[in-house]
Amino acid sequence: MPQGYVALSCDRPQTTLPPAPRRWRNPTVAISTYELQVSNQSNSNQQVYTEVTYENRQDQQQLEAALMAPGEVDALGSPPSPSAPLPPEAHPSEPLAAETEALNEAPNWQPRLAIAPPQQVLAPGDTAPLILTVCRRLPWLGWPRRRRLQVAATLGDPTVEFRQAQQTLALDVFPVIPFWLQIFSGVTGLLLVLLLWWFYANQGHQGTINSLNFSGQGEELLSASDDQSLRRWRVDGREIIGRRQLIRTNKAVRVAQYRPVDNNQLWVGFENGDIQGWDLLLDREYTLSFNRDDRIFDLVLPNQGQTLLSGHGSGQVLAWNIAPGQIPLAQSEPLDSIDLGFAIQSMALLGNAQSHLAVAGRFNRLVLLNLSGGSAPQIVGNYPSGDGNEYILDVATADNKPNLLAVADNQGRMSLWNVNNCLPQTTVENGEITGGTETPCQLIDDWLTGHGGLPVRTVALTADGCYLVSGGDDGRVMLWPLNSQGRRRSDAQEGQQLTDFRRPVTAVNVLQTPRRLLVAYGLENGTVKVRSRPIRASNLPPGECSISSP
Structure with missing residues (x-):
């Protein structure tokens, strides 16, 4: 058992x-x-x-x-x-x-x-x-x-x-x-991602690019943006190789310009109407403020460097004293002003002595001013008029052809004008200063096909007036070779596409060297890039352009 x-x-x-x-x-x-x-x-x-x-x-x-x-x-x-x-x-x-x-x-x-x-x-x-x-x-x-x-x-x-x-x-x-x-790697990876995000976020802008400006030798590029910052980029001749944030404010930066010739001063216009300047040699800062909340759209500095012209959303053009050695640290009253009655978008100096100013903006209004005074503003009457939703967005001229004017508007139109015979002149009759000329400005060329009929936001001319660069809401940057008369060359009527993005191009600038074009462009999303374009060396006399495209 x-x-x-x-x-x-x-x-x-x-x-x-x-x-x-x-x-x-x-x-x-x-x-x-x-x-x-x-x-x-x-x-x-x-x-x-x-x-x-x-x-x-x-x-x-x-x-x-x-x-x-x-x-x-x-x-x-x-x-x-x-x-x-x-x-x-x-x-x-x-x-x-x-x-x-x-x-x-x-x-x-x-x-x-x-x-x-x-x-x-x-x-x-x-x-x-x-x-x-x-x-x-x-x-x-x-x-x-x-x-x-x-x-x-x-x-x-x-x-x-x-x-x-x-x-x-x-x-x-x-x-x-x-x-x-795993926890350590995850935390380290997250910190690395945050670090990279911070690095790239601070590598460029986070808002629309409003203005681009090369230094005289093309070694630096200024960019102004809606993200309330101004940056200076180093350019090695073909591309951007570094950047430095110059300004971080609490207001959008609309435009930035070097003082011509010496590049020893920097002037910046803000969305609230203030203007700040820096003497880069003396390390001094200047403030110009007249009418707060009157947005600045453009700044222009004549080569003589005696005055600074600012264009505002109210329609006012103000002249400020920036004569070397005589600049007050703070100015609240301009030297002179004129009210043109329309919102200003862009300005450009004209004439052999930079004696005139082209001012453009709302209602497709294009006005020529005699900076020496004594003559009434002259409207370029043969530019198509527009309603309150139609704007000329940008104007540009060439340093060596100061009577060649490029114009771009939000209807997709680009045009080139010879203003030599239509600049308002000062005359004296019976002891009184009068002025003006009723001669229409000469339209050299115009076209609507450059950016698919979408707004053309920005244009720039090379110093010799032989190349025009444009950027528009179609996301393209276009190069337009011009002949000596300022027309599009016969072999480049449709232009040459440099880039194509999904974002509107909001600012361009161009600098010409003997064998290359440096084209800077900025986008609505804050991207800033420089592209180099080889061109043929020219032995032509000043003012003459090659008859063949690059």
């Missing part, structure tokens, strides 16, 4: 995978073991059967699916069987580190969950060990996850009591990349 009992026990029901998690990187495949004991405290021999499964159904199904793959053997050399005993080379008496190394080098390793021996006969009073081996791939990322294993044992003689026949074991599976290192 059988008496007594059989007991199953495990002194260490919890382990980790891998058994000794590493500090920096765990193996991709790891093996770990448990040691159980089965003790026969009965008075007869007992046949003991044991098996092990994952408590989680999904884990068990994945194991079985992997073991059923045809024609494969595991990394330890055994045919796939979840409960087969381990071969001698995988016996737990061997160091687990060597087994783990072998698993990670094996090209066709198999997962394993096995107990050895799965069956055995115990004599009365005997205690035998059972070695449970688990082998699986570790996840790359995540935190340690607990898996539970179910060990079930049965006896050949069911009449004998089997104590603790069911054992639940805990397996903590660690990721390949330790969790602390």
Whole structure:
């Protein structure tokens, strides 16, 4: 008559995978073991059967699916069987580190969950060990996850009591990349992203570019933006190679200009109507303020450098004293002013002695002023008139052809004018100063196809008047080679596209060197770029342009 009992026990029901998690990187495949004991405290021999499964159904199904793959053997050399005993080379008496190394080098390793021996006969009073081996791939990322294993044992003689026949074991599976290192890497990566974001955010503007201005030698470029900053970019002859933020204010920067010839002064116009100037040699700052909240749209500095002209949204043109050595640190009253009655968008100096000023803006109004006074403003009457929603957005002239005027408006029109015979002149009749000439300005060329009929925001002429650059709401920067008369060359009637963006081009400038054109352009999203365009060297007399395109 059988008496007594059989007991199953495990002194260490919890382990980790891998058994000794590493500090920096765990193996991709790891093996770990448990040691159980089965003790026969009965008075007869007992046949003991044991098996092990994952408590989680999904884990068990994945194991079985992997073991059923045809024609494969595991990394330890055994045919796939979840409960087969381990071969001698995988016996737990061997160091687990060597087994783990072998698993990670094996090209066709198999997962394993096995107990050895799965069956055995115990004599009365005997205690035998059972070695449970688990082998699986570790996840790359995540935190340690607990898996539970179910060990079930049965006896050949069911009449004998089997104590603790069911054992639940805990397996903590660690990721390949330790969790602390993931956190550290994540925080470091986030800080790096923030640093890069900060770097690139401060590398350029974050708002619409309103103005671009090359220094005399083309080594520097000023950019003014709605993001309330003014930046100075270094140019190496072909592209931008560095930048420096000159001003950060609480108001949009509308325009920035160097003092001509010497470039030793810098003048900046703001959205609120203020003007600030800096003497770059003497390190002095000047403030010009007349009517707050009267937005500045343009600044013009004649070559003599005695006065500064500012154009405002109210329609006023103001003249300020900037004579070298005589500039007050603060001015609240201009030297002179004139109210033209329309919102000003752009201005350009005209005439051989820069004696006249072209002023353009709302209602498609284009007005010529005699800066020496004594004559009434003259409207260019043969420019198409417009309503309150139609603007001339930009005007430009050429230093060496001061009577050539380029005009661009928001209806997509570009035009070139010869103003030599229509500049208002001062005359004296019966002791009174009168002025004006009614001679229409000569229209040289005009076209509507340059930017697909969309607004042309900005234009610039080279000093010799042989190239016109334009930018518009279609996102293109166009180059227009001109002949000596100021017309588009016959072989370049449709212009040459330099760039094409998805954002409106809001500012351009151009500088000519003997063999290259440097074209600067700014976009609505704050991008500033410089593009170099090779041109043929010219041996033509001053004022003459090549008859062939570059």
